[in-house]
Amino acid sequence: MSRPSVPRRSVLRGALGVGALAAGVGPLAACAPGSTGAEPPKLSGTAGPSAKGEITIWNRSGDLFKVFDAAIDEFRKAYPGIKVNHQAVDIDAKLANTLITGADLPDGSFWDDAKIGSQAEHLYDLTDLIEPYRARTSPYKLSVNTVDGRIYGVPWDLDPGLLWYREDLLEDAGVDPAGLTTYDDLLDAARALKEKNPEAGPIHLDKDPFLGQLWLEMLANQQGTSLADAEGRVRLDSKEYRTILTWVRSAVDEDLVTHAEYLKQADLAALEDGRQALVPWAVWWSFAPQQLLKKTKGKWRAAPLPAWTPGGPRSGAMGGSSFIIPAKAKNPELAWLLYEFLCFKEPGYSAVYGPGSVYPGGLNTSVPSYTPARRPDTPLFEPVAALGGQDLWKVAVDAAASIPAAAPIPAWWAKSVDYLGNDLQRLMEGDMTPDDVIDDATRKIQRNLVDRA
Structure with missing residues (x-):
């Protein structure tokens, strides 16, 4: 495994807002769900394989950006009519304010579970689209993405203890x-x-x-x-x-x-x-x-x-991230197709977690939140030589299955x-x-x- 360019510790400091704190988080604290009185828009429609258009997607720089970049190449094969502009962005410093102002928004973004509950009014309500996958998604990931019974994030990784x-x-x-x-x-x-x-x-x-x-x-x-x-x-x-x-x-x-x-x-x-x-x-x-x-x-x-x-x-669970679609995104339906592909479809989740150029043995620092992707008998990453060849996949997915639900952070x-x-x-x-x-x-x-x- 090549050494990640962004250590997981740094990622998690951003995950719960420490990086944002350094820059000041007044807008975060002030924008609780429903504070404007406006109900977030619902995204219920979807598009098929022949969909056409262009989307801008934000991710953090570093190893995960490279992993998702490779996985997005697989998405392009499945949806050749969709152009994806995949951008490395300082999400902790930029995304919250961008959601509030509504200017220069991406169509979708990686974000930390900790941030989603406080910004739900600026995000699409994805409840209807996630419904077909709800019963097979980690209860913990659903709960931290839920505000007032509605789901605002597409659950991605699960970080079992x-x-x-x-x-x-x-x-x-x-x-x-x-x-x-x-x-x-x-x-x-x-x-x-x-x-x-x-x-x-x-x-x-x-x-x-x-x-x-x-x-x-x-x-x-x-x-x-x-x-x-x-x-x-x-x-x-x-x-x-x-x-x-x-x-x-x-x-x-x-x-x-x-x-x-x-x-x-x-x-x-x-x-x-x-x-x-x-x-x-x-x-x-x-x-x-x-x-x-x-x-x-x-x-x-x-x-x-x-x-x-x-x-x-x-x-x-210790940490975790999901994907969001801003309420003012230009092409939200196409962004949903991408996140559906990465989180709930093959070969999307295998492209994320399986062996690749960044992690030759696969991405083994988390597991998917979607249970069909966590089959114990079908590992997405390989046994870890540094653990004496232990099958970390089975240990991690078995642990993930026992994680209780939670509340929005x-x-x-x-x-x-x-x-x-x-x-x-x-x-x-x-x-x-x-x-x-x-x-x-x-x-x-x-x-x-x-x-x-």
């Missing part, structure tokens, strides 16, 4: 990975690893407030909840969040963690020298053994996340990192209790973000 582990270290400590079925089991495994190596902090906790909060949301989604409900009400004060935060504090108090920034020097060193051996993280962590870990390449494996309760869901999510993300770091440092985090972050998010929206 997995448990990444060092197979050799677990074997040496007498830990059977198949036995790590609950988070209590994970603590027991960390204790066994630390007994074998007193210098170890076996479980990774991330030192970046944004990624730490994104990780927390993965664990919350695994329990069927999220920071806000469908109406945007804060629900951090709950049994589910208290369970996660208590587990984190227990691991910290027992000195079972390495608190380091994602794939920075300290993190990589601890992964390479055996101090870290358990990384509950999204599927896109596969980038680490493929590109960054030299000494331990081939020793890492992936498994489902543990469950919070015996028999509970073994995964949650509120417009204020990225700004909440200043409160919840930072308080989570204090918990990981042993300076706050779970109740401290819940009380302080809830009060500040409500006062500074929700009440002011």
Whole structure:
């Protein structure tokens, strides 16, 4: 696999608005669905293979742009009458304002699930067109693209959480990975690893407030909840969040963690020298053994996340993106044909995820949100040599199938990192209790973000 020109970490910082925050996101916060009183237009019609016209499509630059560029070549073969102008754009800096002004709009754009709920009034309502695919699309992806019962994004990738582990270290400590079925089991495994190596902090906790909060949301989604409900009400004060935060504090108090920034020097060193051996993280962590870990390449494996309760869901979503069609697009029907092809049709989704010039073994940092594209017996990407030849496809699609539905991500999510993300770091440092985090972050998010929206 060639090294991506845009690391997944950078993509995800944009995914929940961190890049936009740096430039100021006043318009994002101010434009909740329905704020103008105008109902978004519905896109119900479609066109056939003989359709003709021209569309402009925006994507982020980097490796994914190249992947989609190749897939769009397949679309051109299926729809030879449609000219596609595929453009690399700084979407986080440009798209929101462009939607509001209505000037120089693309016909469609890649966008992050986190942004869609707050901009629904500027997007086409795609509910009728997605209806034939609804029953076979991830409930999570549908839910984060839904506002007031209507769907505004075409679901693309699904980023299931997995448990990444060092197979050799677990074997040496007498830990059977198949036995790590609950988070209590994970603590027991960390204790066994630390007994074998007193210098170890076996479980990774991330030192970046944004990624730490994104990780927390993965664990919350695994329990069927999220920071806000469908109406945007804060629900951090709950049994589910208290369970996660208590587990984190227990691991910290027992000195079972390495608190380091994602794939920075300290993190990589601890992964390479055996101090870290358990990384509950999204599927896109596969980038680490493929590109960054030299000494331990081939020793890492992936498994489902543990469950919070015996028999509970073994995964949650951590990040994700979809496609949108602006309400003032010139050729929305043709843009829909492209996104239908890439997400719901063959050879579209195979062209995206299958082996190609950018990823010779296939794109293995996410899986499709459309279940017919996630057949365990028909992998779109190949076994990963850097994981000892493990069939990551099967592990990831099995995990994806267990991800619960969620709520639309509120417009204020990225700004909440200043409160919840930072308080989570204090918990990981042993300076706050779970109740401290819940009380302080809830009060500040409500006062500074929700009440002011």
